[in-house]
Amino acid sequence: MDLKKIQFVRDISNNDEVLSIFSITQATLAQARNGPYWRLELSDMTGSIGAKVWSPLAQQFPEIAAGQMLAVKGRASTYRDILDVNIEHMKILTPEDESELDMGDFVAAAERHPDDMYADLLALCSSVFTHAPWMTFVQSALDDEEISARFKNAIGAKNVHHAYLGGLLEHTLSVAELCMKLCDHYPELDRQVLLAGAIFHDIGKAWELSAGLVKDYTDEGRLIGHINIGLEKVEPYLAASGLSIELQMHFKHLILGHHGQREWGSPVLPATAEALVLHYADNIDAKLAQLRGLFSDFEDGDTGWTPYQNTLGRFIFKPKMTPPEPNALAEEVFGTTAVTHSPEAFSDTSTPSGTPTTGEE
Missing domain, CATH: 1.10.3210 (Hypothetical protein af1432)
Structure with missing residues (x-):
């Protein structure tokens, strides 16, 4: 399998073939009716995705640890609105294998330095x-x-x-x-x-x-x-x-x-x-x-619901945005011409006596 990172988490959709390398950020061995299986969290710089390794393949890997790098072949599927990867073949990379990788592909970082x-x-x-x-x-x-x-x-x-x-x-x-x-x-x-x-x-x-x-x-x-x-x-x-x-x-x-x-x-x-x-x-x-x-995977102008968010206790909706163009009727209705305001346009640029400014105005 090619050791170059060719597929990222953000690009994986339901029913996609998954063929790439990921870091393992969580690994738990569990028991199913037909034998042991692994629950994994696979990550790269774009995010994380769950994965499962079923028996008999799971039995070939008695130990898997967070921090290892994994070459994966499998297929993505959705169950109860959660996208997961069923792994069909995999290889834990050696340190020599890892030395050939660009680790920047696997560690997410802020956009600004x-x-x-x-x-x-x-x-x-x-x-x-x-x-x-x-x-x-x-x-x-x-x-x-x-x-x-x-x-x-x-x-x-x-x-x-x-x-x-x-x-x-x-x-x-x-x-x-x-x-x-x-x-x-x-x-x-x-x-x-x-x-x-x-x-x-x-x-x-x-x-x-x-x-x-x-x-x-x-x-x-x-x-x-x-x-x-x-x-x-x-x-x-x-x-x-x-x-x-x-x-x-x-x-x-x-x-x-x-x-x-x-x-x-x-x-x-x-x-x-x-x-x-x-x-x-x-x-x-x-x-x-x-x-x-x-909403990072939504295209500009897309609307729709996220899966249920346990940390927020709700589904989240991305609504359609108000068009930014000025309304031709604004002058007639409000007596002024509508403009598109930046947040700074609403801030009070005056500074109370004795109050230091922040340089934000």
């Missing part, structure tokens, strides 16, 4: 922080070589959203920018503590989750969790920052409360305006990233 996103995050900090202790805290933490290296390469989640290299940084930058836009609309918010909370709310995921071919929880992640890990990693810089005890406590509250509900793993409930804003900004960015992934 992490260095560019990190530069944007630092620029946002430069435009917002005016209180010297906040500057000291954030800059010293972000300058830490281990923190910055892990931050740039970490995944944002195991499966649901931003589950690719650079995903954590992409999510963090998006949440931070969204929080600053909300500060523009609600000037009573403490913009500086909110930005600090947005930057570090998920930093513990850089230690909680492993990246690369296998995306899973580390021992530290399972035993401690990213909220506690994150606070541990930044605590030395927080203590040395010169921030008042009250500001340190508020910052910690934002980190501890950003999941929003105890049943979602939040040690405390958000009890300040800034904590509520961070929770909702975090939640909406994660949900919309999840929906972008669900």
Whole structure:
């Protein structure tokens, strides 16, 4: 079998022949009436798909482990709206085989380079922080070589959203920018503590989750969790920052409360305006990233339903979009000519006295 990657997960449809190489991200041996079978998750840079290896073929592979590379021949089929691959022939690749592959075909990554996103995050900090202790805290933490290296390469989640290299940084930058836009609309918010909370709310995921071919929880992640890990990693810089005890406590509250509900793993409930804003900004960015992934295979203009989403508890519909062209009747009806607005057209470009700008206007 040709070792070149010739077919990607995103291109597989019902009843397609599957003939390509994938990384194994999950492998479970189960028992059926006619013998043991393997349940696999096959992945590449475009996503993941389930697969099954039935007996007698399964009996030829007493051990299969996540992280191995697999050459597959089979056929895709749909059962209860879930696309799966029935594997007919397969080969576990040797390290020598793997050395011939372009591993970039197998590890999904953010569209933007992490260095560019990190530069944007630092620029946002430069435009917002005016209180010297906040500057000291954030800059010293972000300058830490281990923190910055892990931050740039970490995944944002195991499966649901931003589950690719650079995903954590992409999510963090998006949440931070969204929080600053909300500060523009609600000037009573403490913009500086909110930005600090947005930057570090998920930093513990850089230690909680492993990246690369296998995306899973580390021992530290399972035993401690990213909220506690994150606070541990930044605590030395927080203590040395010169921030008042009250500001340190508020910052910690934002980190501890950003999941929003105890049943979602939040040690405390958000009890300040800034904590509520961070929770909702975090939640909406994660949900919309999840929906972008669900609709990634839709062509422009396509509408339709996704399969049932367990994490959302519902089917999701992609509706037809409103045409962007100006309405010729707008001037007659509203007394003005309709235009296509960008989001910036709706933002208040005025800055309340004493409130730093974010550079977003």
